[in-house]
Amino acid sequence: MKRIIKKVAVIGSGIMGSGIASHFANIGVEVLLLDIIPKEPNEAEQKKGLTIENKSVRNRLVNDNLTAALKSSPSPIYHQKFANRITTGNTTDDLEKIKDVDWIIEVVVERLDIKKAVYEQIEKFRKPGTLITSNTSGIPIHFMSEGRSEDFQKHFCGTHFFNPVRYLKLFEIIPGPKTSPEVLSFLNEYGSKFLGKTSVVAKDTPAFIGNRIGIFGIMSLFHLVKEMGLTIEEVDKLTGPVIGRPKSATFRTVDVVGLDTLVHVANGLYENCPEDEAHDLFKLPDFINKMMDNKWLGSKTKQGFYKKVDKDILALDLDTLEYRAQKKTSFSTLELTKTIEKPIDRFKVLIKGKDKAGEFYRKSFADLFAYVSNRIPEITDDLYKIDDAMKAGFGWENGPFEIWDAIGIENALELIKEAGQQPADWVQEMLSSGKNSFYTVKDGATYYYDIPSKSYKKIPGQDAFIILNNIRESKKVWGNSDATLIDLGDGIVNLEFHSKMNTIGSGVLQGINKGIELAEKDFQGLVIGNQAANFSVGANLAMIFMMAVEQEYDELNFAIKQFQDTMMRVRYSGIPVVVAPHGMTLGGGCEMSMHADKVVAAAETYIGLVEFGVGVIPGGGGSKEMALRASDTFRKNDVELNVLQEYFLTVGMAKVSTSAYEAYDLGILQPGKDIVVVNKDRQIAEAKKQALLLAEAGYTQPSKRKDVKVLGKQALGMFLVGTDSMQAGKYISEHDRKIANKLAYVMAGGDLSEPTFVTEQYLLDLEREAFLSLCAEKKTLERIQFMLTKGKPLRN
Template identity: 35%
Template sequence: MDLQPLRIRKAAVLGAGVMGAQIAAHLVNADVDTVLFDLAAKEGPKNGIAQRAIANLAKLSPAPLAERTRGAAIVPADYDEHLDLLKDCDLVIEAIAERMDWKLDLYRRIAPHLPAHAIVASNTSGLSINTLAEAVPEAIRHRFCGVHFFNPPRYMHLVELIPNRLTDRAVLEGLEAFLTTTLGKGVVYAKDTPNFIGNRIGVFSILATMHHTERFGLGFDVVDALTGPAIGRPKSATYRTADVVGLDTMAHVIKTMADTLPDDPWHGYFKSPAWLQALIDQGALGQKSGAGFYRKAGKDIVVLDLAKRDYRPSAQKASDEVAAILAIKDPAGKFAKLRASADREAQFLWAVFRDLFHYTAYHLADIADTARDVDFAIRWGYGWKLGPFETWQAAGWRQVAGWIAEDIAAGKAMSRAPLPAWVTDGREGVHDRDGSFAPRSGKLEARSRHPVYRRQLFPDPLLGERFDTGTTIWENDGIRLWHLGDDIAITSFKTKMNTVNDAVLDGLQRAVEEAERGCKALVLWQTGEPFSAGADLKGAMGLLQAGKLAEFEAMIANFQATSMKLKYALVPVVAAIRGMALGGGCEFQMHSARTVAALESYIGLVEAGVGLLPAGGGLKEIALRCSRAAPDGDPFPQIKRWFETVAMAKVSGSALEAKQMGLLRDSDVVVFNGHELLYVAKQVAAAMAESGYRPPLPARDIVVAGDVGAASLKMMLVNMLEGRFVSPHDYEVASRIADTLCGGQIERGSQVDEAWLLDLERKHFVQLAQMPKTQERIVHTLATGKPLRN
């Protein structure tokens, strides 16, 4: 029998600071009834502190709320008046300041109001969970643990789950399932050691980077050029990240390591460099104070130059030699050249990696059960493409281990602590298809058998892991059609950014035919993000520039035919989307029988941005939806709302917002964990097939707003043109969008069929595509990735 699920109907978050308020926001994103507590305000309503924190959520970027109005669902509360609201909470998450005495006092205060079944968790980033548990009444200790979210909680995949000595296994497994499926997180179990796994290793990496920045005399901007995307880490790299986090917060975390890890062999480095402390003393705390390692000077970004004690223009560029080394594809060759190079930037990078590998290996047994937990904690919590152990293994485990040992012996490493014996026991790494190294057993341990992970048909893979990629039914250059041993076909694109070209269009039509022949459903799912960045503009532009207008128009007609083939397939077609679903990608999901979307799906008809209009059936589908949704037979009020969305190329900030915008239907399904997307999509497709699915009847009675509706929309555009809010070409594009949405120059209230609207789409698209200003926009976007206003 499977594990009994943990049912969480209502939750409370204690502490309305940055983390507490955003955790509450993500709970209501997931439809969890949530109360947000803070201290009683000295003036105004007693729950005013929580009220202000909730109001502030709508102003934050990136947005903690997946849909702006959800903040109203959070109940503001204070500890003086509202503790009785805890009596029916299933989960209580404490997220107040990192002061042990404050936390212990709060636990004693809330204990009498907690129901017997409530789970109590602390969001502490590093305080001892066992010490905190001692302040909780004995009856609650088996339901108490650490649940450490990373900032910002909606977007960061990692949650560290830290049991105390008495935490019930069933409580932990129930929370693991809730965090994974309901909140969409990646759960890593951490031992109760200071800073747990993510911050223990992540903050050490920053400390090592700071130490070697000073040692090699490098500029902060140069270090950011070296420690960002060039080595598979976020664009904010090291010092920009520190500015975002706050230099005072960084110093506090470093001090916590110094205070709580006195026996760590690297303890001597657990202190803020003098220049970091000097910035803090001057009030330069990073982004929140307007200056830190970087600051804005007009439109430019300037960086602190320690030698000049002033800011200078930021170059953020690696040396030519190091740039060439970092471009090497083979990790082993790359690391060999870094270590051998006399370039100080190369020496800096080798030193940073060496000390990170050394520290991580030395402390693995203290902080985590397996090497897998460490790599996932760093990837999910810090946004690295590979964790430290994966990076080491990719570079050649034995070779790198030998170099580290040599540097330790030569006194070049930050610590003389020896590498653990298991590092040099003849192994080639810590991960392979059988599992990851576990220091307690000295063996490789497989992934968790928790039932929740059966929902992840393709979990986030570690280096060396391989998953069954299914059996191919048919493929061409554009798509692969395959299955996982059942009668649900899956199709995945092969193009860059999953863009749509002729091979994809022909492939999708063939996929529908194959599915109709031998399967009960078809799922559109990509092996990675995005779902689709839309049409292949480069290929389309090539046809236009070669003067092949007939071929260009045939491609657009084929696009429309593909959308219609998806819509009228005799088996249910389910689009499973995550990441961007733009332009043609959005149109394909609009024509599918159902969409299953990961929460972090950014959906939009964005063609207006390149001087075009949606012509894969998107405008036709909107006109149809507006007609069906018109209670009095007049679709214009619906069209007016849609017109702005399309003409301004708006993109949803989440799947929930896409529902509000109408880009997803009310019946479409939102999944919080992207790794569960394919599983849920297959379940939805199977259920539709089992219920006797039939495609919709052809729509021949679409009521349109006609020439009067189009004229009304164009009047709005004239005002915007005269006010210089739009350019003449923007006006041209938007006018044609208006004409298509309203069914063209026919009488208001006329009824048309889908072919009529598709013809309008295609006519306007082809005419716009021939205009010089549209072609300028396309060329500019292809060259820069940014829109052109001309």
């Protein structure tokens, strides 16, 4: 049976319900969002004379919840206009409308009696064959569908999204006793292909996969922190980015999620997993009970493990349960990893540490490794699903079995033994059979150790992906220390950056030029893409700073011209160049995207020309490109100054999109040319496909532009008046005005006496001259230095 999801109904509009509704709207699906009717009008409604019969009163809960969600930060929706795809209503008046939907998702309160009552009502209106799923995070799926019709049970299962829905990729699918295999297969593919998720089919066990392992990890640390006498700042330092985890690490994450949420799941595991060998770890420590009594639940109550007082963020002392100033933390073990770029390569060093950090890592990883090995086959038969769940649901860069492989299986078994833990027998059996890793790579695909067959099996679903890690060595065409060219097959070559933060310096520029040169000679097209956390944070600021400080202006002029020339080569090469940005795509990364034949952007792309923040204007073709795009936008009878001003403000205000869809509004992505993919894992494969389509359509090298209309003094005068008034009103500093005036000069095309058609090179020369002059300014150097040392902009 072919299924197409055109419309979904979400029952329950709380944080999760509104988040799920928003994400379906993100991908173009029509959504019916329903919630209960309030018991009575509130005070404001009563003052207006409204009764419970009034529609706005009856829909108040759902409308208030959705409005709050759409105003929250980070936003659950890619673009505010997408909210128009959501229709609200209530479960008394509008439940019959579910007869027209293709998928019903229940997201009501976590009580079995309430869920079963909702299903009884749903079954009155649901048409046969409609998918019906629950977003429960704890109630066993097999209890929920008891007493329902055969068709209901066949199309019913759990679909557990993680909060926030837009940003966390885990999508757990939990079958009920009678769930159709067709339904599971459909949801697995739909989650990956359309929702952009990592779909994981789990067993119907308490907390499923992600929360079972994730809550174990947090509860284990709660006990370990007291045992080792660690502070919460120390634990957050040890469990954050240094090991490939989010900046919020452990305690800050609990504050954000809510201590009550964590306690609810931990209590459920304690009650429902009496046979779990780590059962006692799920018992709440005294300090957690006291925090619950005090209602110190985290961000929602303004205090948890951390508390903001005025401008200071205080930390909770777990011994005294009093807030105090945060203490600086440092460990010699962490110092040893500073030169190791990838977290996966740090683990071998971390577990050998001679200080408290080393001891912490040995104990915590020993507990984790033993625990995950013993959860197979209880929660899943396949070890890769545990890794997928932790990476997608908890933001870990590497899953437990990947970390175990990095440390070495036998080395980790020694840690487990020293910690007094007992791993599952299958691990030793695997080693005894001569297999010494959980994963292996073959022919560009990742294989995992399958325990029942005692052999390696290919992880399913990879055929839709291109995983650069798996082909980098075998398909390498060329490389230097900052970039690698990889043959993707079918005549397409990919340029991958691996400089620090993927900054664009001479090595990356060399890679781009080499990639175009080789592609023009031996291939059909070039993709510029990588699978790091961020596409590129822009030009190598440190290099620019050193040249400017030492007043090496000829060298700096040459470097900027090389950057400009390379961007122009991206645009005017003899083969199609497709750029695949994702994550932070700032400054030079944005300029590169703007010069591509086509952009295949991940939905989560935060792209913009941010050079104002470091005291300069875009100097790699970005200022020129904004003037060119304004010119291309001019239409008959337009007020051309107003059009140009919009592009000017995008650069002058250093606007950055909060999604790829917002980048269309900023004029950075172009409708009809550039496309967006929701699943980042599919991005390189899609970029390759688009490059091939361009090549096979008979790609011809574009002609250089000589028809860019600039407005000269007319525009320049308007901009200068505007910046003067902004400074007079104290909205911008004197240096801000100077930078803005330089940008104005470039985008106006100089002080030409009348509107004129000019070449791109004319604008590039103006741009480079302005950039260089700003690099000679003391305040610009202060801004660059502040960004390099503090990681944030300085307003001086």
